[in-house]
Amino acid sequence: MTTDLHTLLAPYSLDALEPPENTRFEAHLEQCPACQAELAGFQATATRLGDAVALTPPATMRSRVLTEIARTPQERPVVTAIAQRRSLRSAVPRMAAAAAFLVGTIGVGGYAIERDNAHEADARSTTITSVLAAPDAATTSKTFSTGGNVRLVASPAQDSAVIVANDLARLKGHKVYQVWMINGAGPKSQGTFTSSGTMIMHGAGGADSVAITVEPEGGSKQPTTAPIVTIAI
Amino acid sequence: MGANAAHLKLASSSTAGPTVDLGDLLVRTGRGDESAFAAVYDALSSSVYGMARRVIRDPSRAEEVSQEVFIQVWKTAARFDAQRGSAKSWVLTMAHRRAVDAVRHDQAASNRDRKYTSSNGPDFNEVEESVTLSLEHEQVRRCLAGLTDLQREAVLLAYYQGYTYAEVAEALNVNPATIKTRIRDGIVRLRDCMGIEA
Structure with a gap:
């Protein structure tokens, strides 16, 4: 089972895995940069196979699709904040704006749409930008092959960190992502999110790392699965 | 002849090269x-539609799935990341997954057994021929021809018929691990033949 996960990559690229294996392989894929790189080439190959049997669709399909999308809202990579503490709840709109700023300006690969929001976000945010603006703020990011990314900005001087999860693959079966701050006393829950989320972590100066696990809806008291990502602070 | 050539050139330039990325x-x-x-x-x-037609067969169902694919493209376009692959690959990967899901869902719903045995399985020569005949892209045809028969059969059944590798194994009465290997070797060979960067 552990030995031959890599042998699932080629069938995966053709959507030829049974559902349980598919789930298992996707979990592996997130942690396997070599698999991600190879998969891109396999998918490009499969794309040629699909392209090779192109066929003009009925003309009516075009107008139906265009009519449909005109009334279909888009899933924007807007960050919906999950505040665990009451003091943070009141800050949610501000945090959401600031998170858009964060996602758009930190690191490479941020989407232009988010950069467009940067100006107003910059003006309104306070808590998060104070972390961002800290002279010692350090950013770490991790992109998932199944979609989305996580960015962590930590400022030891402010004893705080901000974590932004952007557009991660939605989990099936009533599962959520749960964020943990880990220090010598063990992991401490920072909150959960379904696809995107941002949270401020105080006391980050004493933490060793931040981890994200997949947990049942509502979150767990302690992590019950291996982290999908661990970021050292 | 000269007019003909000019006409062909015009036709190919209108279909081949979108100047906008x-x-x-x-x-x-x-x-x-x-x-x-x-x-x-x-x-x-x-x-998208041609691939869906190939996988799903039924024209109206293929059209329905194609429409769903484009609506999904509209809804999730902000997730597209050019660093992880081309736009066409992003859309067709999404489309293939949906087409395969539709086939499996429909077959499960109609209680039809897709787990053919080797005795009542599909005629692979027919499958292969119908795929090969309509291939527009000479390169794909040529690269498919460069696979061994066994590799080609496994890749075609998985991609165009929506079989899982386990179903391919069952249909051919071959060890699943062998099918995984054939698919892998087949894709690697296709990829290299097509000049896609590894």
């Missing part, structure tokens, strides 16, 4: 640009 169009689509989306549709609708 598809990735840019998808990014604009992600910002809500409906005209950019329409251009994405025009560039990829034949690929």
Whole structure:
């Protein structure tokens, strides 16, 4: 089972895995940069196979699709904040704006749409930008092959960190992502999110790392699965 | 003859080369640009529909799935990441997954047994021929021809018929591990033949 996960990559690229294996392989894929790189080439190959049997669709399909999308809202990579503490709840709109700023300006690969929001976000945010603006703020990011990314900005001087999860693959079966701050006393829950989320972590100066696990809806008291990502602070 | 050649050249230039980058169009689509989306549709609708037709067979179901694919493209375009692959690959990967899901769902719903045995399995020669005949792209045809018969059979059954590798194994009465290997070797050979960067 552990030995031959890599042998699932080629069938995966053709959507030829049974559902349980598919789930298992996707979990592996997130942690396997070599698999991600190879998969891109396999998918490009499969794309040629699909392209090779192109066929003009009925003309009516075009107008139906265009009519449909005109009334279909888009899933924007807007960050919906999950505040665990009451003091943070009141800050949610501000945090959401600031998170858009964060996602758009930190690191490479941020989407232009988010950069467009940067100006107003910059003006309104306070808590998060104070972390961002800290002279010692350090950013770490991790992109998932199944979609989305996580960015962590930590400022030891402010004893705080901000974590932004952007557009991660939605989990099936009533599962959520749960964020943990880990220090010598063990992991401490920072909150959960379904696809995107941002949270401020105080006391980050004493933490060793931040981890994200997949947990049942509502979150767990302690992590019950291996982290999908661990970021050292 | 001269007029003919000119005509061909015109025809190929009108279908072959979008001067606007598809990735840019998808990014604009992600910002809500409906005209950019329409251009994405025009560039990829034949690929999506043709693939769906091949996998699903039923024309109206294929059309329905194709429509769903484009609506999903519209909804999730902001997730497209050019660093992880081309726009066409992003859309067709999404489309293939949906087409295969539709086939499996429909077959499960109609209680039809897709787990053919080797005695009542599909005629692979027929499958192969129908795929090969309609291939527009000479390169794909040539590269498929460069596979061993066993590799080609496994790849074609998985991609165009929506079989899982376990179903391919069962249909051919071969060890699943062997099918995984054939698929892998087949794709690697296709990839290299097509000049796709490893």
